[in-house]
Amino acid sequence: MTTATPASPPPAGAGPAPAVPYFDWDTRYRGWTDDVLAVVREVAESDEFILKSRVAELEARVAERTGAAHAVAVASGTGALSVILAALGVGPGDEVVTPAFSFISTASTVALRGARPVFADVDYDTACLDTAAAAAAVTARTRAILPAYLFTGHPAMGELATLARERGVALVEDSAVGLGSVVDGRPAGRHGTAGVYSFFPAKPVGGIGDAGMIVTDDPELGREVRMLRNHGQSLTTRFLHHKVGFNSRMDEITAGFLLRRLPHLDDFLATRRRLAEEYDERLAPLAPDVLTPLPGYEGRAVYTYVVRAARRDRLREHLAADGIETVVYYPKPLHLQPAFAGLGHRPGDFPVAEKLAEECVALPLHPGMPAGAIARVTDSIARFYGGAGR
Numbered sequence: 037m038t039t040a041t042p043a044s045p046p047p048a049g050a051g052p053a054p055a056v057p058y059f060d061w062d063t064r065y066r067g068w069t070d071d072v073l074a075v076v077r078e079v080a081e082s083d084e085f086i087l088k089s090r091v092a093e094l095e096a097r098v099a100e101r102t103g104a105a106h107a108v109a110v111a112s113g114t115g116a117l118s119v120i121l122a123a124l125g126v127g128p129g130d131e132v133v134t135p136a137f138s139f140i141s142t143a144s145t146v147a148l149r150g151a152r153p154v155f156a157d158v159d160y161d162t163a164c165l166d167t168a169a170a171a172a173a174v175t176a177r178t179r180a181i182l183p184a185y186l187f188t189g190h191p192a193m194g195e196l197a198t199l200a201r202e203r204g205v206a207l208v209e210d211s212a213v214g215l216g217s218v219v220d221g222r223p224a225g226r227h228g229t230a231g232v233y234s235f236f237p238a239k240p241v242g243g244i245g246d247a248g249m250i251v252t253d254d255p256e257l258g259r260e261v262r263m264l265r266n267h268g269q270s271l272t273t274r275f276l277h278h279k280v281g282f283n284s285r286m287d288e289i290t291a292g293f294l295l296r297r298l299p300h301l302d303d304f305l306a307t308r309r310r311l312a313e314e315y316d317e318r319l320a321p322l323a324p325d326v327l328t329p330l331p332g333y334e335g336r337a338v339y340t341y342v343v344r345a346a347r348r349d350r351l352r353e354h355l356a357a358d359g360i361e362t363v364v365y366y367p368k369p370l371h372l373q374p375a376f377a378g379l380g381h382r383p384g385d386f387p388v389a390e391k392l393a394e395e396c397v398a399l400p401l402h403p404g405m406p407a408g409a410i411a412r413v414t415d416s417i418a419r420f421y422g423g424a425g426r
C-alpha cells in the first residue's frame with residue numbers, strides 16, 4: 037500500500053503557490069540532486085536492483101545507529117508492520133491493542149491479518165496511546181500492544197514495555213516517524229519485540245520513494261521477517277518458500293539514496309527542533325486558544341508540528357486566505373473511519389481521540405523554511421484569535 041503524499045504540490049494551473057506552503061518539495065531536495073543522479077546512475081550501471089549490497093549496507097547502518105541486533109529493510113513502514121504481525125503469527129481470533137488516533141496503517145495492518153484492532157484512547161498532550169487505557173483493553177485474546185509515535189510526541193514507552201511484559205504480550209512499536217528519538221533512555225523502536233521506521237519522503241530522513249525498516253533483537257523474529265518480506269523464501273535456497281509471505285522489498289536506488297541521507301539525521305532533527313521551538317515561543321501567548329506540543333524537544337524526533345486549536349476549521353480558512361497552507365492529521369479517529377465500521381464503534385467511544393480530530397492542525401515545518409516564514413504563520417494565527425476571529 038502507498039500513503040497519499042501529505043501535501044503534494046498543486047497540479048499545474050491550480051492557482052498560485054501558497055506564500056507559506058505546508059511542505060516545500062523543491063527546497064527539500066535542493067542540494068541533493070547530484071546524489072539522486074549519482075545513485076540512479078550507479079544502480080543502473082550495476083546488476084543490483086533489489087535487496088542487494090546497498091540495502092544490506094543500509095540495514096547495517098540502521099542497526100548500528102539504533103543498537104538493534106537485526107535491521108531488516110522492507111518496502112514501507114506499513115510493510116514493516118504487516119511483516120512483523122505476520123511473523124508473530126497474529127491472525128483470526130487475536131486482538132491487538134492500538135490507539136484510536138493514528139495513521140490508518142497502525143490498525144489496518146492488524147485487520148489485514150484477520151485479527152481485531154482493539155482501540156484504546158490516547159493522551160491529550162502527546163496524542164499517543166494512553167497507558168491506563170491500553171492496560172484496560174488487554175484481554176486473554178490480546179497478542180500484542182501496538183502504540184504509535186505521532187507528530188513530535190511519543191507514547192510512554194517505558195510504561196508500555198512494563199505493561200506488555202506483565203501481561204505476557206508482544207510490544208510492537210509503530211515508530212514509523214520516530215527514527216532518531218530516544219525515549220526513556222532507549223531509541224524509538226527498541227523498547228519491545230520489534231519496531232519500525234518509515235522513509236516516506238516527508239519523514240525526517242525521507243527517501244525518494246516508499247521504504248521502511250524493521251528492528252528487533254530477537255534472532256528468530258529477525259530471520260522470520262527476513263523471509264516474510266520476500267515471499268517467505270528460504271534465506272539460502274531460491275524458490276523454496278517456508279511461509280506464505282509478502283513482496284515487501286527495498287530497492288537499491290532507494291537504499292543508496294538513504295545511505296547518503298542517514299548520516300545527516302541528527303542535523304535534520306536539530307533544524308526541525310529549532311523550528312518547533314520558534315513556533316512554541318511565538319504561539320505561547322495564544323494559549324489556551326492554541327495549545328502547543330509538550331515542551332522540551334531534546335531526544336524527540338520532530339516530524340510534524342501539530343497544535344490543538346480552538347475553532348480549528350475557521351482558523352485554517354483564515355490561514356489559507358493569508359496564503360498559509362496547513363494539513364489536518366487526522367480529521368477522523370480510527371474507530372470512526374468507514375473502513376472500521378464493522379467494529380461497531382460510535383461517536384463518544386474514545387473522547388480524547390475525537391477531540392484531537394477536531395482540534396489538531398499541522399503548521400508548515402520543513403528544514404528549508406525561509407527566515408520569517410514562521411513569524412508570518414504565527415502573526416496570522418494571532419490576528420485570527422485577537423481580531424476578527426474572536
Ligand SMILES: Cc1ncc(COP(=O)(O)O)c(C=O)c1O
Nearest residue numbers: 039112113114139184212234236
Ligand atoms: C504513525 C505512522 N505509522 C505508519 C506509517 C506508515 O509508513 P509508510 O507510509 O512508510 O507505509 C506512517 C506514515 O505516515 C505513520 O505516520
